[in-house]
Amino acid sequence: MEVTIGKSAELIEKAQAIRYQVFTVEQNIPSELDLDGLDSVSEHALVMEVERPVATARLVTNTDGSSVMARVAVLDAYRGCGIASVVVKALMEHANQKGVRSIEIHAHGYLRSYYERFGFEFIQEVEVVGEHQLIEMRHQLVRA
Template identity: 80%
Template sequence: MEVIIGKSDQIIEKAQAIRYQVFTVEQKIPNKVDFDGLDSASEHALVMNENQPVATARLTIDTDGSSVMARVAVLEAYRGHGIASMVVKALMDHATSQSVSSIEIHAHGYLRSYYEKFGFEFIKEVEVVGKHQLIEMRYQTVRT
């Protein structure tokens, strides 16, 4: 498996197809919530398995040097094999290579300990999307 990072229309289309399956079909999150208009301004990671996209996440870098990682999704048949960790780590490394100061994520509440393993710190509970309580977490790439 390999991770590809980019922002081409082709990469975005593949990422959106995975997200539609995971978020809209499986998790019943309204499509309009997922498609928030930030895809073209973001960099997308795709995990490819024999030329088939199986996982994705995106990174949106702000002008102040902060960033937001979002839309982490793995197709159901590929879960439980460390693929989500692969895509998260790849985007964290990419963010560091782009000199971002921090990475924020709004994750499902039950994933708090998962993201803490990467060094993310819990900030607060945020909105409920569909039936999912989200939490804000932050990773400081620059330690002072």
Template identity: 40%
Template sequence: MNIRLTIGDWDTQRSDAQMIRYEVFVVEQKVPLEMEWDEMDRECVHAVAYDAGKAVATGRLLPDGHIGRMAVVKAMRGQGVGGAVLQALMSEARKRGDPAVLLHAQSHAEQFYRRFGFVQEGEEFMEAGIPHITMRHAFR
């Protein structure tokens, strides 16, 4: 596996990030299309990971320190590429001085985020018909 990671704004990352998010969220997880795209994409820092030149994972960092839209194409899950995207977004948050990052994790992914120091806050809730939990990682 030869992973290359890019960080950029929506204008530079849009094409590949949209493709991955559409495949994972809209097609695979049946998230309504109108819920997937929002005006915040233009305000975010986006990460896209590539394997052998093919876009395979993405995520975004909002101005308020939320990480979201973490998605890895099915064939690449469990190979560390999602962790690379997450760590890149955490690094961007740290660089700009955010004291912590917060995310709404799909409940089944809780252990993935715990491996990177995230802890659950509050109770499980539904978002787009999928159980989620709020998780936070404070920088030291």
């Protein structure tokens, strides 16, 4: 399993294909909500399994040192194998190496305890997207 982080058009295209399958097809979230115009300014993590893109997430870093992790998605056939944790950890490590101070995420409410294991803290319930209640969580990165 290989994780690549970058901004190339090819990487973004593969990430968007995974997100389309997971968010639009499976979760009935309109694709225009996923394609919010931030892909070109984001760094994307892409997990490849035997040359097949299977998981993705993106990180937007703000000028104030904060960041937003979003669009965490794993293809159905690869769920339950720990791949989501691989992509989340890879982006968190990347953010830390870049000197990011905090990572915010808007996650499905049922994933609260999952993200708490990575050190994210619940802030509040936020918007409903499609039929999914999202929650805001934040992780303060520790400086060595």
